[in-house]
Amino acid sequence: MRVSRHLEELILDGTLQPGDKVPSERQLTQRLKVSRPTIREALKNLRGRGVIETRHGQGSFVVGMLDDVNNETPLARLYYSHPRLLYDLLEVRELLECEAAQLAAERGTEKDFYKITKAYNAMNGKPEPVNQDIKIAGDVGKANLHMAQLDHAFHRAIYEASHNPVLVHTLQNLMQLMLNSVVASVTNLYHRDRQKQQIDKHHQQIYNAIMNRQPETAKKVASEHIRNVRDRILEIEREEQREERAKILRL
Template identity: 50%
Template sequence: MEETKRNLADVVVERIERLIVDGVLKEGQALPSERRLTEKLGVSRTALREGLKVLRARGLIETSQGKGSIVANLTVEPAQTPMMHLLSSQPRTLYDLLEVREMIEAESARLAALRGTAADHLLIKRRYEAMLAADSEDTDASTHARLDHAFHLAICEASHNPVLVHTLSFLNDLMLSSVFASVNNLYHREPHKRVIDRQHARLYNAVTGQLPEQARRAASQHIRSVRDGFSEIEQEEQRLVRSTLRLEGWS
């Protein structure tokens, strides 16, 4: 009897770990109630509690009195390392980050076009439409950035590659910084904004149209275009600084 209880607890651990890895249960998200979990997993309340105890010991969930269990912040320690601080604080690393984004997002877009389900397409469609709707509203740059990032993350999740998804999630703060920079520096420039809109449309159509190579190219071209836009802005600023210094007699 004791052996059976342990086996059922192992089932609970395995199923919930899989839901976390697959991104169905996300960091900070509350687990369903004990009643719902026992129904969904087909185990007794005793076995469920044993399984949750193991998950708590592994640091995967946190439980508080009266509030139930939530998925723990799985990347809190690495995100606070000195290297992560340097990467987020040095402007020059933005270009390195965009190279990483291009590699991750180009491949995830290709896989999303190959593997995405109807449910994935619906989620991507919702993120895309939310991003478009923000254009017709008085939306601040930070919200624009988060909507932009959510669209790209939905595509990554449709790749059904947990490692890709968790790599992107691990870099979430840095990625969001780069997207915010894109929104802040490019969105208010009408020619750049039109280019970004067209690229997002191409990416959306290729992924939901299940065209893997077109999706890969669209994602890659989008990130390269953003990088080129930053470079152009940077050069403009440098020319402005030089001409201002000459005007003020510093040359």
């Protein structure tokens, strides 16, 4: 039981992440100072509960605790037909992602920082091939979807570095809606130089604050980033509404 508990805690705090290989029986025996039969029993227990899986000739690996969310959840379907939910979602993102940034700055490991850096560099470099399986509300060009996926991957690397499994689970279950909100940001703001420069500046500030372990700064800038995106999209929407009313008056 003690060995199972120890491995579960390593998984929950993110030290062992989905896809990571579990230390071998010999390594666990040496580290935990218990017998091999005890280790085998603990691994058997974790396998039986679906926490790890054993691959022939390779060893045991951590199974993903969070299933990919079905695109067709009721909330996702509502999002497609009620775009106003975008602003509610951005409010939730501000609440959760600013906390995630703070925790990432406090708790992030070197492995986490490597992943965040990789995602940050990818976001600022050449886009990778788009995942055609992802469904997005509305008509979105491939270039926008490329950028949205890279932007989203950066934020996802940050919240995974929070090492708070409940926070990660909550954000993971909102993943499809989160990506839709990033697509809205990319579609409406990335082609506007001033807005794109502000987004890039915020991303850089968030990245630097986390890498330099400045939790309060990371939280503050992450909140400012989401609020800025929400305010700018709302501003554009109101401008489009004014133009539409002006057209009617000219008829």
